[in-house]
Amino acid sequence: MRIDVVSIFPDYLAPLDLSLVGKARTGGLLDLRVHDLRDWTTDRHRTVDDTPFGGGAGMVMRPDVWGTALDSVLDDGAHLLVPTPSGAPLTQRTAERLAEEQHLVVACGRYEGIDARVAEHYRARPGVRVSEFSIGDYVLNGGEVAALVLVEAVARLLPGVVGNPESLVEESHGAAGLLEYPVYTKPPQWAGLDVPDVLLSGHHGRIARWRRDQALRRTAGRRPDLVAALDVAALDRADLAT
Numbered sequence: 650m651r652i653d654v655v656s657i658f659p660d661y662l663a664p665l666d667l668s669l670v671g672k673a674r675t676g677g678l679l680d681l682r683v684h685d686l687r688d689w690t691t692d693r694h695r696t697v698d699d700t701p702f703g704g705g706a707g708m709v710m711r712p713d714v715w716g717t718a719l720d721s722v723l724d725d726g727a728h729l730l731v732p733t734p735s736g737a738p739l740t741q742r743t744a745e746r747l748a749e750e751q752h753l754v755v756a757c758g759r760y761e762g763i764d765a766r767v768a769e770h771y772r773a774r775p776g777v778r779v780s781e782f783s784i785g786d787y788v789l790n791g792g793e794v795a796a797l798v799l800v801e802a803v804a805r806l807l808p809g810v811v812g813n814p815e816s817l818v819e820e821s822h823g824a825a826g827l828l829e830y831p832v833y834t835k836p837p838q839w840a841g842l843d844v845p846d847v848l849l850s851g852h853h854g855r856i857a858r859w860r861r862d863q864a865l866r867r868t869a870g871r872r873p874d875l876v877a878a879l880d881v882a883a884l885d886r887a888d889l890a891t
């Protein structure tokens with residue numbers, strides 16, 4: 650998979666040189682290219698923004714600079730992803746779908762955002778899909794943090810990136826849509842607190858059922874909104890497997 654990220658702060662994406670994503674890049678599993686939007690400016694001041702039509706505070710990112718940049722990195726079949734507070738929520742299901750694609754291009758906006766004609770222009774481009782996405786109901790100073798989240802959420806799903814693919818199965822927001830169960834390790838007693846006995850029992854069926862029950866309780870208690878969307882069939886399949 651190839652991912653291009655375009656930003657006026659390319660150094661914001663430096664964490665993607667580290668850990669699993671960094672290894673995926675050096676191992677050839679992920680072709681990640683980070684670009685400085687200002688490389689596509691033509692004026693002495695390398696201007697990327699201007700005042701908003703209709704007035705209002707702040708500055709808007711220019712469509713001409715973005716157009717030159719995206720024409721340079723987008724190819725047929727690419728998926729243009731634009732982080733924005735007004736976008737569709739990025740979910741694990743979205744990450745799974747994106748991990749199946751060949752080429753993602755992330756356009757990181759700053760200021761008051763990117764001129765709306767940029768997304769409109771590329772939506773009309775045959776062979777290019779455009780998705781505006783949000784990583785949560787809060788406001789950031791720009792799209793770079795959202796780009797970091799998206800790249801990590803997608804890259805870790807690529808074959809060979811995570812050492813043990815099994816560990817992807819029972820995570821929060823997994824196939825059944827549940828939050829993950831509580832986890833414990835040595836020492837068995839810590840700060841006057843014990844590990845649940847069932848986890849020391851060696852009875853794999855009971856352990857699996859306890860974990861499923863904990864995941865259900867957590868999901869109902871912390872994310873009642875997810876309960877309605879639970880994939881009960883996936884739950885049954887998982888329970889049958891224990």
Ligand SMILES: Oc1ccccc1-c1ccno1
Pocket residue numbers: 732733734758759782783784785786787788789790791792793795
């Ligand atoms: O707040 C933002 C500003 C710019 C680009 C993206 C965002 C954002 C906020 C939440 N998800 O994305």
